[in-house]
Amino acid sequence: MSEFEESGIGEECGVFGCVAAGEWPTQLEVAQVLTLGLVALQHRGQESAGIVTSNGVNPPTYNTLKGMGLVNNAFPPEDLLKLRYGNLGIGHTRYSTTGISELQNCQPFVVDTLHGKIAVAHNGELVNAAALRKKVMRHGVGLSTSSDSELITQLLALTPPMEELDAPDWVARIKNLMHETPTSYSLLVMYTDVIYAIRDPYGNRPLSIGRLVPISKLHTAGAGEGDTEGWVVSSESCSFQSIGAKYYREVMPGEIVQISKHGVKSLSIVPRPEGDLPAFCIFEYVYFARPDSIFEGQMVYTVRQRCGRQLAIEAPTEADVVSTVPESATPAALGYAEQSGLPYVEVLCKNRYVGRTFIQPNTRLRQLGVAKKFGALTDNFAGKRVVLVDDSIVRGNTIAPIIKLLKEAGATEVHIRVASPPIRFPCYMGINIPTKEELIANRPEFKDIAGYIGASSVQYLSVEGLVSAVQGGIPSLQKDERISTNTKASRRVGHCTACLTGKYPVELEW
């Protein structure tokens, strides 16, 4: 378990799109592909979910389904049936607070413009949102939500002014939007019969493309282009397997990709300012993404394992066993064990049914804290010195009761090894991090963190260690035929470590 989970830190969203290939009306159940795709992105947001499908004709009929909570609850089967005639569609799963009145923040947003309806799904946070809101309102537009995504739809509708006679040039509008705001966004824009998949010039949020093939050919190397049943685009590639798709490639930083029934076409790359490196969020590797997702050519699980190995090198420990706080830190713990030569054991058993149990305040049961979620596997560590690997520490109030539990159940020493550096700065690009003052790394008690949480010792992975674990495994793009030569030549590697270092990829305006 990550402290992230306990501390309410979270990703803002996941986006997912699908276009059926070949003749329309399609036999592909687009609405169901979208639903399952979103279920696979559920870890990126559990507040609400929405999908919009289009029949793809001009003018199109869009069908929308939105609901609060998990995807499986948000879309009642009978409502899902109504969407089955879609030939393409986009979906969104949202992270955040609860409340029925928040349904209005649920994405995708559909707006009617002079040239017809567009639907937009967005993952990220615009760094200059405040200035853009003011600009839009000055033009006389009323904004009905605080959502960046509504802002994006109005910006797309607004600039350049809509031409009544000619066909709309949506790509020009999208480029214009990308010049108005540098980061962060991975964006899906559906218009009639195409989906535009866009990643901001810094590539801060992930976005990958997959190809639906016949289930029978799913795991065969030889499923050629002719077998394509449709195209999907997703915040994470982990969703591809759930729907029977093969990984195709990532959308590149700054790239606008058009996905239609005819296939995938790279339309443009909007460049960063001279000298700026890409800034893919390094915490996608550390915590947010599912371990079976692939970013920049490498599996997230493997990166986490490398972090564990690097941590063993940077922070070796005199101990008897290595273990994990289940489940997100397990790859790092296995990496630490492997590198250190210490045996890996399980020390905690998670009760997956613990949930929203109602406990009255001021009772003895409150005092039990997070330990209620875990059973101690005493025989595996009693009388031993334990290295406990976690993926992050934010406020410290999750790990402390676990250490107490282990020590009192017989561990002679509990050494905490954290497979990421301390978070010291807020994120303005889509991650909900406590304010600077709340972060434990900035608080006085952090001076003696081991004492504060009751550990025998605490050590973190260094920023350099993390960066090298991440960047060390990124393969060259040279051999990937699906990426244009131009793009390959310009491939540079860079990651956003702002929350660790305070170095933001763009100047902050507010």
Place this chain on the structure above:
Amino acid sequence: MSEFEESGIGEECGVFGCVAAGEWPTQLEVAQVLTLGLVALQHRGQESAGIVTSNGVNPPTYNTLKGMGLVNNAFPPEDLLKLRYGNLGIGHTRYSTTGISELQNCQPFVVDTLHGKIAVAHNGELVNAAALRKKVMRHGVGLSTSSDSELITQLLALTPPMEELDAPDWVARIKNLMHETPTSYSLLVMYTDVIYAIRDPYGNRPLSIGRLVPISKLHTAGAGEGDTEGWVVSSESCSFQSIGAKYYREVMPGEIVQISKHGVKSLSIVPRPEGDLPAFCIFEYVYFARPDSIFEGQMVYTVRQRCGRQLAIEAPTEADVVSTVPESATPAALGYAEQSGLPYVEVLCKNRYVGRTFIQPNTRLRQLGVAKKFGALTDNFAGKRVVLVDDSIVRGNTIAPIIKLLKEAGATEVHIRVASPPIRFPCYMGINIPTKEELIANRPEFKDIAGYIGASSVQYLSVEGLVSAVQGGIPSLQKDERISTNTKASRRVGHCTACLTGKYPVELEW
């Protein structure tokens, strides 16, 4: 029961507003006044409900609560508690189709503009909505719903262009809106600490003002201005009693009234084109309004009773008893009985629990039809000739099985007398009427309506009879001190009978 009820014809909405008088923060429970006010307007719309309260300071905090279904279901008590600190607020109850995804159409709409947030609640339908939508979109605004009310908010935000430095002149914006669209709307616009209550120049939809007084002085003539606890504004005055308010006056056609903690102030009257009469919807009297509401100085119940008397004059009957299809036609039936001298009896007993009972298709139970809702009070009519008064006939499929039921239970004759003329034309001003082709009055079978529905005879009230029953009781405004001299002088009487005559108050554009 009216055929309206069965045939899905319905009013689009009810609006309600409240401003606490005197010092703020107020002791008045504004959110609860709004809720009870909306409950009293529930007959005008059961699809969804919403309220927005403001704390009235600058910049204001608005709290919004929206939900699907009846007011009592839409607002969970725990959510209602959150709104209790409001000093003023507006609410809305909406008629229409179901579906959680429709929550986005739920009013009031709140939009953020360059000069702060406004909230808007609207009853009516803009006759030139299509042209206005195009105009707004041409300006580069995206519209996220098909609702006229969103359109109104964007029109208010848009024109004239927002001035960044000076304070916004909302009254100028409202006047501008009223010049852009002639009808139909009764509108509440809340901005920070005031509510603007607006009725379109034709007065097509109703809007009345009430005064909250101490409960102890509620029914005392002597509750003076000093006792005012707050002001309310409502689609119908029937809501005033539920919340402890006294009727104050109607908003006049074209009038913009400002309601603040300092009281009620008439700001302006936007005139109709030279020569045009007011066009208050005559079906508010016939069917939509609650019988205890007051329009144009007369009680709706009394108008309905007059319609019954007029009907007895126009269509006398050789019969033994007069009765009603409960419950909406009862005043007309009592009027008919009184005028005709025939005794009034009850012939049907309504089962108030019949509802959404699930009955499989193709079964004997389906054949029972609407009669399942009624029990025959046989002793009251067996062996007798019955005059059955209904308020309207739309498709005829409600009244037919009732006639069958009465005849087979022993009525020797069943004469249908309808207290309104046949509906022959669609409404474009807020009433959901079937298309021209669907209306029974336009269908061949209507030629022999009595034969079609199995009645001994069928007769309708004439248009002239209806108009005289409505207009005959409207008192002069001369003695009302609350209405300005100017307005009183210009008082002219007129009603919209478009659905009966095809004469629309304004030229239709589309």
Place this chain on the structure above:
Amino acid sequence: MSEFEESGIGEECGVFGCVAAGEWPTQLEVAQVLTLGLVALQHRGQESAGIVTSNGVNPPTYNTLKGMGLVNNAFPPEDLLKLRYGNLGIGHTRYSTTGISELQNCQPFVVDTLHGKIAVAHNGELVNAAALRKKVMRHGVGLSTSSDSELITQLLALTPPMEELDAPDWVARIKNLMHETPTSYSLLVMYTDVIYAIRDPYGNRPLSIGRLVPISKLHTAGAGEGDTEGWVVSSESCSFQSIGAKYYREVMPGEIVQISKHGVKSLSIVPRPEGDLPAFCIFEYVYFARPDSIFEGQMVYTVRQRCGRQLAIEAPTEADVVSTVPESATPAALGYAEQSGLPYVEVLCKNRYVGRTFIQPNTRLRQLGVAKKFGALTDNFAGKRVVLVDDSIVRGNTIAPIIKLLKEAGATEVHIRVASPPIRFPCYMGINIPTKEELIANRPEFKDIAGYIGASSVQYLSVEGLVSAVQGGIPSLQKDERISTNTKASRRVGHCTACLTGKYPVELEW
């Protein structure tokens, strides 16, 4: 509106049964007939509902469906479908408190006995329940509810001891039960392929039999026995029309009727002690029953009208108009008006949407009280003296605010005339009446009831007046071929007036 409604006085239950006639498997949708039948009995209980169907073969398969709340909510359509293969069945709707845990009290009860399963539905309350519970428990039986109905099932299973070899003699067991407990019960017992319909020897609770005919022949006098599609048995005959059945006859006091696919057969009449009269609950006429139900050959509505006439004779009034507190007192008010010659008008308009609105305590809105439910139809009574007829007064806290409302809206006098005598004693036979101390008729303030509730005067119908209004219209049984000669000869008339007079039909034991 009756004070009964406000004061929580209520009937305990309704029972309903149906047996398909002719060949099985039947085409009749027995489960739906049961459901609609219960909907028509919904006024007798809204807490929970249940139905049990049997396929009628030996051993039978019983399917049970139970739920909390109204029938339409309690039986989800998809669950109802599961019951569609039944050839016969019984149902129950229950009055009382809420709470999911109370589902265990929901009837019908099904118990497995040595000779197979029986299902039991019960309306009433056993006067000697406490002694019977002790007797059953002394035999070593554990009782899992406080329900008399469970007690009945165990008594049927228990006595006389089950004979393992021979077939069970259920009729003997039922007779035995009837000797164990004199009243009150109307009972349906389903066993494999028959329903036994039983009324206690005093006939305290109602029970009527109906005949399902083809819908096309429903209202034809000539639908002969050959057209019978099934038989139904119900607490009230008002349910027959809802399902397409014709009234057949009542079950007589003490009678055991067997209903099978072969028809209706009277098996036995268990007599009362020598000299005892029947004791049908007189409040079924006054308040509980639906006005279109028939008891003892007369329509309930007509009896209520007679009560109104009798009241006008006993308590004439100097006044201008007569009116009603809608809706249950309307027939009495019309009777009063007719007898007195005063005009009948409506003075109150009921808001049918007022319900469980959440109102915070200690607010001005609380003070509005029950008047929130009603709108005053001012024009009909302003400046006039009003006779307001109600069907009963229990605590007085309902009528008082209505009187206040009318007087303050302009009535010069409000005279209350109550179409039943005051309730002074508790009921031990199935009606939930407040304890003796709580009844207003027994409280000091009742001495000056008019002053207490703010009326100009208050007068009640006398006990003798009520009894004569009820008994005056009961027709002779002589001409009814469906009742045996024996029974007809012994027809005696009597009603339970215990709550008015304290004279209970049987000696109370506890």
Place this chain on the structure above:
Amino acid sequence: MSEFEESGIGEECGVFGCVAAGEWPTQLEVAQVLTLGLVALQHRGQESAGIVTSNGVNPPTYNTLKGMGLVNNAFPPEDLLKLRYGNLGIGHTRYSTTGISELQNCQPFVVDTLHGKIAVAHNGELVNAAALRKKVMRHGVGLSTSSDSELITQLLALTPPMEELDAPDWVARIKNLMHETPTSYSLLVMYTDVIYAIRDPYGNRPLSIGRLVPISKLHTAGAGEGDTEGWVVSSESCSFQSIGAKYYREVMPGEIVQISKHGVKSLSIVPRPEGDLPAFCIFEYVYFARPDSIFEGQMVYTVRQRCGRQLAIEAPTEADVVSTVPESATPAALGYAEQSGLPYVEVLCKNRYVGRTFIQPNTRLRQLGVAKKFGALTDNFAGKRVVLVDDSIVRGNTIAPIIKLLKEAGATEVHIRVASPPIRFPCYMGINIPTKEELIANRPEFKDIAGYIGASSVQYLSVEGLVSAVQGGIPSLQKDERISTNTKASRRVGHCTACLTGKYPVELEW
């Protein structure tokens, strides 16, 4: 993941009880302790849950709360509050089918007897239930459910006949019950102020006792008897940590333990027939129990790890890596890896959000099968020979698509090693196992199981291997002061392996 999970095999129930120590009314939140205790037993049943608390005075007030689904859903907080005044109570969580009508099967059962109310919670299945039902019904008792637990309550009420004058001897009744039925049951019986905790003479189902201590002293060795805040009794000791209790001891086979505010007292041991060994269900170790529970002095996790080691000895494999189907087989996989010297890696990532997603039949998505639940961690096994350890194989339809997934993602070989023997016989003692014909081990395709499921090879743990892994770690009772000398002397070890061997612990009667 176990095939058990997929195949619907399951435990019937969990039971939990709590008695507050010291003075009453207690400060201990008994209802919340019960709730959290049941949450920790949730893996034993998810159909419904119930708790009953007693205030402990004579006669007692019992409060009952029951609901369908998971504990957290079944008990709404507001209802839970009503139970807070309990001084003792018992609870139950039930495994099985769904449906609101099944609420009547929800335990604990409360019955009123001549001597007052008892509440009963039961885990297990009576092998001679059919004969006992007949016996009870022959006595004249009607049974309203098919539940063994209702049968137990009636048996307790029935025999020996209730004595009216003297106090009831519940212990005699319990002993009588235990002589009527040999197995299987772990039973809690609450009567006024005590809980009797009973395990059948064969000890087929588990039952453990814990001691509630101050949270501050929870993990301190020195928390003496004086610190006891209450006593708990549970199907599994894993629940103790969740509520702040220390493990005390197991209830012994055949033992009746009385738990009161004065402490824990062993009342009696009902012996097995001469020569019979205990028969604790061996599948509690293999699959049902939570790994942190303790049975017979050993931790379940450790037993599973020993099974893995034994499997590596019995079925060694030429391979590169060892892995698990998460999560239940992980201890066995780690044991296998350790013993074999092969590295342990993770090959599958579970999507914890996959649930009741609605997928239309006959679509491509259906074909994806169970693999939708898992993401392949390709880098960890591509190009390698994998040993995949699972805990059981029932029908084979879970493991087959996983093997396919791994092979197609690059595993060169997939060897299945199952850490338990094949199930060949049905269970009549509380486990819901498919019929003999449905079990894969008895079907023809099982002859070539590896071919059938697509594995490179398949091998099972032997029965002897399982028994030795289980029995090898059971410690002696000699040093446990809490168990009586008598019991310790008679300690014999034995387990029920009926589903593997067909050797049932008692003769089956039906």
